[in-house]
Amino acid sequence: MKRHAGAVLSSIKIDKTADRKIAIQLYMALRDLLLTGALTPGDRLPATRTLAQEIGVSRTTVIDAVDRLISEGLLEARVGAGTYVGEALNARLAPKPLREASDVAAVVPRLSHAARHAIPDLAPRTRLPHRSEAFVTALPALDAFPMAQWA
Numbered sequence: 001m002k003r004h005a006g007a008v009l010s011s012i013k014i015d016k017t018a019d020r021k022i023a024i025q026l027y028m029a030l031r032d033l034l035l036t037g038a039l040t041p042g043d044r045l046p047a048t049r050t051l052a053q054e055i056g057v058s059r060t061t062v063i064d065a066v067d068r069l070i071s072e073g074l075l076e077a078r079v080g081a082g083t084y085v086g087e088a089l090n091a092r093l094a095p096k097p098l099r100e101a102s103d104v105a106a107v108v109p110r111l112s113h114a115a116r117h118a119i120p121d122l123a124p125r126t127r128l129p130h131r132s133e134a135f136v137t138a139l140p141a142l143d144a145f146p147m148a149q150w151a
Helices: 002-009 021-037 048-055 059-071 088-093 101-105 113-116
Strands: 075-078 080-083
Touching: 021 059, 021 075, 048 059
Parallel strands: none
Antiparallel strands: 075 080
16 A cells, blocks of 8 residues: 555645745645545555655655644544554545435525626526534634624
């Protein structure tokens, strides 16, 4: 499994001239590999030193990207054993049941008169279903927000 993960991770390309930080580029590349299924739960990632050397970045940059993925639950760090693709990834990759058409129609937002006329061809759009999770970066506790009072 170590060789499989190493071969997949060698495909990561970092653009050092881009405006986006290298650690963010690496984080997004690793996250894409995890969410597309290129790395499966239980696969072992190469050591951070090895990965840093192969990609041509500092070890601190790799540790930053890996730590973000660990905090999201996509990776698991095992003391003395290495970093593995987390089992929580199975739940994220599992197919979700299709929603009924009546459920989707209920999600269509109501727009004010000004909003409807701001963009002439603005058709009512449906929102993607959102499932909040604990400790997700940049996502407040929506269930604790006083929506009724705010409205």
